Amino acid sequence: MFLGEFQHTMDSKGRVVIPSKFRTRLQQGCVVTKGQDNCLQILTKKTWEEEASKMASLPSTDRTSRQLRRALFSGAIDVKIDSAGRVPIPENLREYSGIDLNEEVTVTGSGPVVEVWSTRSWKKIQKEADQSFANINEVKE
Secondary structure, three states: HHHHHHEEEEEOOOOEEOOOHHHHHHOEEEEEEOHHOOEEEEEEHHHHHHHHHHHOOOOOOOOHHHHHHHHHHHOOOEOOOOOOOOOOOHHHHHHOOOOOOOEEEEEEEEEEEEHHHHHHHHHHHHHHHHHHHOOOOOOEE
C-alpha cells in the first residue's frame, strides 16, 4: 500500500524522484500511465497486470470501454527506477498531466498506486476532496 504526499521537482530531462519509501515495491520495474483527473499513475508490474486484465475484458462493443482501454494502454510505458531513484516521464504523459520540465510535482500514495500530479492541479483536487470528505454524513457499505 502506497501512503503519503511528497514534493519534488521534475528535472530538465523529464524525470521525477520517487519517494524512498515507495522504491522497494517499484524496484523490479513499473508502469507509468494516465490516471483520472489528469494525474499520472505508477503501478507495480503486478498491479498493472491486474488492471490491464480488467480493461482488456471490457466489451469492445461499448464506446466508453474502448475509450478507457485506449487511454490506459496508449499512455502506458514500462520504466525502471534509476540509481538516483527517478523515473522518466515521456512528453506525451507530461502533456496529459500538465507537468512542465523543472516544475514542482506532488507524488502521492493512493493505496495500490502512486500518483504524480502537477502541484497546481494537486492543490485544487486535494481542496475539493478535503471539502467532500469533511462533509460526508453517511458512509454506505
